[in-house]
Amino acid sequence: MKKKIFILLSIISIFILNGCSTKKQLMSTNNEGGYTINFGVGKLKKDDEDVIIRGHVFDLKTGKLLSNAKLKTGCFEFRTTSDGEYSFRTRNRQEDSFFLEVIAFSYRAVETKLVNIYNQKEVIIDFYLAKDDRPLIECEGDEMIKKMQRELNNLK
Amino acid sequence: MKKPVRTFLKISFILVITFLMLNCSDESHDSSVARAELDFQSAQLETVPLEKSFDFFNELNNEQINKKAVDANIxxxxxxxxxxxxxxxxTxxxxxxATATTGLEGVETEILQIKINGEVQTVLFHLIRENRKASVTARAPDDNTEFTGRIYSTNLKGEVLSGFKFEKGIVTNVNIPSAYIKDPVPLKEVVVKNTYIEPVTNDAYTRMNYQFVRTQNNGSAMGIAYAAYYSRLNIKNFDxxxxxxxLAPCLQKIxxxxxxxxxxxxxxxxxxxxxxWNxxxxxxxxxxxxxxxxxxxxTSTLYKISTxxxxxxxxxxxxxxxxxxxxxxxxxxxxHAYLVTYYNIDKPNxxxxYPEMLKDYEVTKSFNIAHHEEIATNLVKQVGAVLEVYGISKGYKLDKQFYQDMAWGGLEQTDVFKKLPVADRKRISNILQIELRGEDDLGNVKPQKGKKTGC
Structure with missing residues (x-):
């Protein structure tokens, strides 16, 4: 009996580990980087108060904090300090329109999904960036590339 | 019932930990190791006994020997x-x-001798001060400002080995004739600030210290020689x-x-x-x-210890x-290889x-664009000039424009290239295509300037 239960549990676990779902299995996007979101304690009391967005930018593999990384949101750009830290205020709004992108030299950029920040006192977003390991390539000649492109296009 | 569950959990836990550990491996660059390999090599300089230099210089002064060894014009x-x-x-x-004079007006000359890698090397240093009266050829500097002018090193025949332009003691330009770049030339380039100390007064005591003052200036000349020698050695070691x-033998040959x-x-x-130097x-x-x-x-963008x-x-x-x-x-x-390495071992510098490259990357998120815009902006002329040196060494007699056009290879997608006049772009693209494929942009077979590699 015990043996049967163990086998059954094992099978269930393997299914779970393999992501046995009816949904289509999607590959992750072009880089391994990502981010975490935590909402600070407390809520804003007034609509016209600003929301604080803050966090750190890390190297995904080494955990090293990345300085001078650029954070873009809406019309504004902010930079991480020498300690890899950033912090800025943004307008409190109900619409799901806040997102943040981080770009650092030699790392793949990461962009958040839309985040609902409405009435949050503080939103802490930490980014983990993967190294940009795409090689440098020499494309030989604009005209030749265009010609090849036509030849390579199966659908013409 | 509890036991198998516990066993299963244990196994799962071990698997997860193993998986995480495998994902934590990091083979990427290691700055400290990378830096360690940049350590200098030990000096290979030796003093030539003073008496030997004296004898050698004395012989040079001998008219008969001068006629053989030294260009009469000097x-x-x-x-x-x-x-x-x-x-x-x-070291x-x-x-x-020793101080020397030549037939050249306005030129201060020194002769330097040292043993490098077991071989006695002799070189002349010629200082030409800016705004200096042609008649003034005395060794002592005539003012207390840092040196502004040009310094040339030559061999005993007066053939130029290297040239340096100084502005207020700082080297602003280095020129080494290509004919002398083939092998490590005994004494070479620059890095040095003039350290001349002006005598406070012209009294006897000060004059007695003239040697000291001279030494400071000679130290500059020597520093130039020393730095020049090692920088060329660095280039040779790199190559x-x-x-x-x-690499395919056909490319190895090139x-x-x-x-x-x-x-x-x-x-x-x-x-x-x-x-x-670095x-x-x-x-x-x-x-x-x-x-x-x-x-x-x-070219890879990661600097790995292994490769x-x-x-x-x-x-x-x-x-x-x-x-x-x-x-x-x-x-x-x-x-590209240099830029990748430099970034990985010394990010702040x-x-x-290269602030422009940083900006380009932030806008385009592309190494390719950032590197190529930088090269297109700052390197095309130099690639052309260097390629010309290679072409001449292979016996080609081609005009400079051809080499300059070739230097745009790999840069045709840059904004800098796209800003060139249409006619220039067309000419350059055609030249690049013909040398690469033996055909122009329209696919017409055209004669190539260079020889096929046989790859």
Whole structure:
């Protein structure tokens, strides 16, 4: 009996580990980087108060904090300090329109999904960036590339 | 019932931990190790006994020997009474220096002698001060400002080995005739500030200390020689150290030929950085491999301990490419390799050296664009000049414009290139295509300037 239960549990676990779902299995996007979101304690009391967005930018593999990384949101750009830290205020709004992108030299950029920040006192977003390991390539000649492109296009 | 569950949990836990550990492995660059390999090599300089230098210089002064060894136009006369030995930074070896005069007006000359790698080397240093009266050829400086003018090193025949332009004691330009870049020239380039100390007064005591003052100035000249020697050695070490064991023989031949001239990758990088002292202290691996259609070269952007920076060339895809086309690509890739290495071992200085590249990357999120815009902005002329040195060494008699056009290879997608007049772009594209494929942009077969590599 015990043996049967163990086998059954094992099978269930393997299914779970393999992501046995009816949904289509999607590959992750072009880089391994990502981010975490935590909402600070407390809520804003007034609509016209600003929301604080803050966090750190890390190297995904080494955990090293990345300085001078650029954070873009809406019309504004902010930079991480020498300690890899950033912090800025943004307008409190109900619409799901806040997102943040981080770009650092030699790392793949990461962009958040839309985040609902409405009435949050503080939103802490930490980014983990993967190294940009795409090689440098020499494309030989604009005209030749265009010609090849036509030849390579199966659908013409 | 509890026991198998516990066992299962244990196994799962171990698997998860193992999986996490495997994902934590990090083979990427290690700055400390990378820096360690940049350590200087030990000095190979030795003092020449003063008596030997005296005898040698004396012989040079002998008219009969002068006629044999020294170009009559120089009219070299060495002041043997001025012969002295001066200390050199970072070595116990001393440099023998004496004042000399030549038939050239407005030129202050010194003759220097030291043993390098067991061989006695003698070189002349000629200082030409800016705004100095032609009649003034005395050794002592005539003012207390830092040196502004030009310094040339020549051999005993007066042939120029290197030239340096100074502004207020700072080197602003280095010029080494290509004919002398083939091998490590005994005494070479620059880095040095003039350290002249002006005598406070002209009394006897001060005059007695003249030797000391002179030594300070000679120290500059020596420093130039010393730095020059080692910087050239750095270039040679870099060129010799390129790992080409997996490179197709046809490309190996081109690389070897480049190394024999002032068009070597080490010289290319030095031309780009204007820093012969530091910029070539890294390892570069070049090999042949299969790349995407239309791509001739591919350089890694990660600096790895195991492989350093690696460039792959696809010679198989371009069987009609000439040696000039491949030489251009090799030189171009050497600059990528340098930029990748420099960033990985010294990020802060890299960022201050190449702010435009940082900006380009932030806008485009592309190494390719950032590197190429930088090269297109700052390097085309130099690639052209270096390629010309290679072309001449291979016996080609082609105009400069051809080499300058070739230098745009790999840069046709840059904004800098796109801003060129249409006619120029068309001419350049055609030249590049013909040397690469033996056909122009329209696919018409055209004669190539260079020889096919036989790849």
């Amino acid at each position: 009219d070299l006369k060495i002041d043997l009474s001025s012969l002295e030995q001066v200390a050199i930074t970072d 116990d070896a001393k440099l023998n220096i 010799d150290g390129i790992n080409d064991s997996q 690389l070897d030929d480049l190394k024999k001239t002032g068009a070597s990758p080490g010289n290319m990088i030095t031309n780009f950085t204007n820093d012969p 910029s070539t202290r890294f390892n570069w691996t070049v090999k042949t491999g299969k790349l995407e259609y239309g791509v001739s070269g591919n 350093r920076v690696t460039t792959i060339f696809d010679s198989e895809q371009f069987p009609n490419a000439t040696e000039l086309s491949w030489a251009k690509t090799i030189l171009h890739e050497s600059v 890299w960022e201050s050296s």
